[in-house]
Every structure is written in C-alpha cells, then in structure tokens.
Amino acid sequence: MGQDAQQIFLDPAIRDWVLIPIMLVMVLVGVLRHHATQLLNSTPKGNLKGMRESAALLRARTLRSPAGFILPFPAFACRRTYLASAFEAGSYLKNPQAANSGPANPMTDPAGMEAMMDMMKKNMAMIVPQTLIMSWITFFFSGFVLIKLPFPLTLRFKAMLQRGIETADMDVTWVSSLSWYFLNLFGLRSIFTLILGEDNAAGGLQDMNQMQMMGMPGMGAQQPMQQPGEVANMFKSEKEFLELAQHEWALMGVEARVLELYGVKVDATEGEEKKNV
Numbered sequence: 623m624g625q626d627a628q629q630i631f632l633d634p635a636i637r638d639w640v641l642i643p644i645m646l647v648m649v650l651v652g653v654l655r656h657h658a659t660q661l662l663n664s665t666p667k668g669n670l671k672g673m674r675e676s677a678a679l680l681r682a683r684t685l686r687s688p689a690g691f692i693l694p695f696p697a698f699a700c701r702r703t704y705l706a707s708a709f710e711a712g713s714y715l716k717n718p719q720a721a722n723s724g725p726a727n728p729m730t731d732p733a734g735m736e737a738m739m740d741m742m743k744k745n746m747a748m749i750v751p752q753t754l755i756m757s758w759i760t761f762f763f764s765g766f767v768l769i770k771l772p773f774p775l776t777l778r779f780k781a782m783l784q785r786g787i788e789t790a791d792m793d794v795t796w797v798s799s800l801s802w803y804f805l806n807l808f809g810l811r812s813i814f815t816l817i818l819g820e821d822n823a824a825g826g827l828q829d830m831n832q833m834q835m836m837g838m839p840g841m842g843a844q845q846p847m848q849q850p851g852e853v854a855n856m857f858k859s860e861k862e863f864l865e866l867a868q869h870e871w872a873l874m875g876v877e878a879r880v881l882e883l884y885g886v887k888v889d890a891t892e893g894e895e896k897k898n899v
Contacts, residue, residue: 636766644768653817655824659823679857682709685698685867706865709857709861756800768799783797
C-alpha cells in the first residue's frame with residue numbers, strides 16, 4: 623500500500639464536536655472529582671490512647687539517644703527507672719487486656735472502619751465518572767478517527783492508539799476516539815497541576831498510584847494497624863534498651879570549654895585562670 627493511500631482527510635466538525643469536547647469534559651470531570659474528593663474527606667479523629675503509646679516510645683528513644691545526654695545523670699536515671707517500670711507494667715498500652723490475646727479484628731475497630739470507608743468513597747469518586755465517560759464515548763463516538771500524531775510509531779502502539787477501529791491497514795499514528803480518552807486520562811496531570819495545584823485528586827494516574835500505595839504495606843500514608851501484642855513486645859524491647867543505655871553528660875566541663883573558646887585557659891588543679899598571651 624502506498625504512502626498516498628495512508629492519508630485520511632478528516633471533517634473539521636470532528637475536531638469541533640468530538641476531539642475538543644472529549645478533552646474539555648475530561649478536564650471538567652477531573653476538577654469536579656477533585657472538589658468532590660475534598661468534600662468526602664473526613665476529618666481524622668485523634669485517638670488519645672494511641673497517641674499516648676507512640677509518645678511513650680518516642681520519649682524513651684529520645685532519652686537513650688544523644689539528645690538525652692543534656693540531662694544530668696540523676697535526672698536521666700530517674701526518667702529511665704520510671705519509663706522502664708511503666709513499660710514493664712503496661713501503663714501506656716492502649717488496651718492492656720488485649721495485649722496477650724490474638725490478632726484483633728479490624729472490622730471491630732472504629733478507626734479501621736473509617737479508613738476503609740474513606741478508601742471506598744475515593745475509589746467510587748474515581749471509578750464512577752470514568753465509567754460514565756467511557757460509556758458516553760463508546761456509545762456516541764465509536765469508530766471515529768480524531769487526530770494524527772506528528773511523529774512515527776511502531777506497530778506495537780496500534781492496539782493502544784486505535785481502540786474501537788477494526789482496520790488493520792490504517793497507519794499507526796492515527797488515534798481513535800476511545801484511545802483519545804485514554805490519552806487524556808493519563809496525560810492531563812500537568813493541566814490539573816496547573817489548575818488545582820500539586821496535591822490534587824483529579825488525575826487518573828495519580829489516583830491509581832494512591833490506590834496501589836494503600837494496598838502495599840509500608841508505601842502509603844495509611845499504615846496497617848499494629849496489634850496490641852506487637853506494641854507490648856515493643857515496650858518490652860524498649861525497656862531492655864533503656865536498662866542497657868549508657869549516659870554521658872554533655873555539659874560536663876562546659877565552663878572550661880566555653881572559656882577556652884575566648885582564649886582563657888583554666889587550671890583545674892589550682893583553680894586559677896591564666897589568660898593566653
């Protein structure tokens with residue numbers, strides 16, 4: 623087939639009534655989805671007992687770190703004894719009765735249920751509009767050829783760029799209406815960033831990445847809930863670390879070090895100060 627046979631003359635009405643409207647609808651739906659997601663976001667409720675657990679662990683780690691060396695040894699020893707006794711008794715546990723029980727059921731935890739509902743609402747806000755737009759394009763614009771890409775491509779891109787067109791001889795650079803939808807779905811992120819800012823919930827690719835991060839432990843912002851037995855073991859380990867911690871007061875001899883900075887030499891044996899000449 624010659625090169626002349628590959629040329630297709632498109633009606634300008636396709637550009638005005640199919641190409642541009644699909645892109646505008648995708649942008650408007652993305653903006654609406656962003657604002658709908660903002661409205662669906664529930665205010666996180668603080669869990670005082672859970673925060674108390676985390677704060678106790680953080681306090682113990684800070685105490686045995688170099689940041690705790692600023693305390694005199696009596697103050698360090700007093701805090702170490704208190705925290706070790708509290709960890710041994712389980713005073714900071716959110717649910718001491720469940721520390722020795724089996725894994726907790728996440729369906730009975732209000733915080734876990736609230737997180738699952740938030741995830742479901744965000745998924746519905748993403749899936750429902752995209753399904754409606756795809757159905758609209760498939761019903762009204764099935765088989766339309768909209769645009770020709772200005773650069774050559776290999777045949778591997780034919781299935782991606784010509785969805786809905788059963789023509790094996792068409793040049794791979796021509797784009798169908800359904801493929802134009804997918805190109806806008808994954809390519810409008812820069813437009814949404816320009817309109818809505820960096821942290822927006824309008825881009826389809828960004829929403830899919832967030833869904834994947836929520837499903838993978840350690841990658842998303844929502845970490846899996848720790849079991850009571852795991853927290854109790856962390857307290858026991860922290861108690862052992864505190865008992866083995868070595869303390870060296872950071873302010874030991876600070877007067878002599880400060881005077882040496884200003885050129886004053888201190889004789890500790892005689893208690894005399896000699897100025898360097």
